[in-house]
Amino acid sequence: MRIFGKGRHRPSASWRQATDRAFTLIGDGRYEDAGELLTRAADLEPWLSESWFNLALLHKFRHDWEQARAAGLRAVALLDRDTGAPDWWNVGIAATALQDWPLARRAWQAYGLKVPGGSAATAEPLGMELGSAAVRLSPEGEAEVVWGRRLDPARLEVLSIPLPSSGRRWGEVVLHDGVPHGERTTSTGHSYPVFDEIELWAPSPVPTWVVLLEAATEADRDALEQLAADAGFAAEDWSSSVRLLCRMCSESRMPSDEGEGVHLDPHDHSEPGHPGPLGHRTDGQLWVPERECGVAAPASLVRGLLDGWVADSPDSRDWRDLEEVC
Secondary structure, X not given: OEEXXXXXXXXXXXXXXXXHHHHHHHHOOOHHHHHHHHHHHHHHOOOOHHHHHHHHHHHHHOOOHHHHHHHHHHHHHOOOOOOOOHHHHHHHHHHHHOOOHHHXXXXXXXXXXXXOOOOOOOOOOOOOOOOEEEEEEXXXXXXXXXXXXXXXXXXXXXXXXXXHHHOOOOOOEEEEOOOOOOEEEOOXXXXXXXXXXXXXXXXOOOOEEEEEEEEOOHHHHHHXXXXXXXXXXXXXXXXXXXXXXXXXXHOOEEEOOOOOOOOOOXXXXXXXXXXXXXXXXXXXXXXXXXXXXXXXXXXXXXXXXXXXXXXXXXXXXXXXXXXXXX
């Protein structure tokens, strides 16, 4: 129930029925039918901010950012509170998708966030120092959770090397939703939200490669990852970093990395012979020298990177079967 002017305005039964039915249709993926009902609800109750918030939400699901921005602005114009309303967050996502930076800044400030540069600035809102987070790529498909750096409240730069099934690359920027679905915790006790990807915001020109390594020790593996990082790119040991989780586990509070210790992770659904901490264990052995590794690097560099890694310790390192996969 909202307050408009001096009187309370209760939505009609017809508004509630149309809205409830619309969200049932949204859950079934029937966005066009839901849009007709939410448009009818807005016609019935145009003074309710919820009417326009719901339409903005639908347009966000459809990635129709012009309509999402328009409906979102109508919703915030009817708000009865100054800060913290989710209506402003949806406006911020739509504005970010459209690179409407003045509106994005206004939205984050209205929500209650500090934005460097002040209200007069019109450039991209960088430097918000929101830290690290995880994002679930392809949340409605073969979902994969990867790590990244938050550029602002709606964008994350991917710093993991995604599996090729995701269709995403290291260094890409994805637009993500505002409500976390799950958490990842570290051994130090820090927890990080897991956001759902909405769409790709900026592609990466750096291809993804998969290669089989022979690394005698963890230190040998670590040396390749450090060598790639020093070159400005990335390498990731998928054999230890990938865990296969059911949806319920993925969307819950989960430890971020069980590593390859002696404690088996009951949430890891991988199997022997497949990527994942459990899949690369052998009886009585905590380290398997053969590693499946993802490398994010240009074609002109990747072989030289691997050869240089081997040359530093030829007795304990080797590689084979390099393939570009994304």
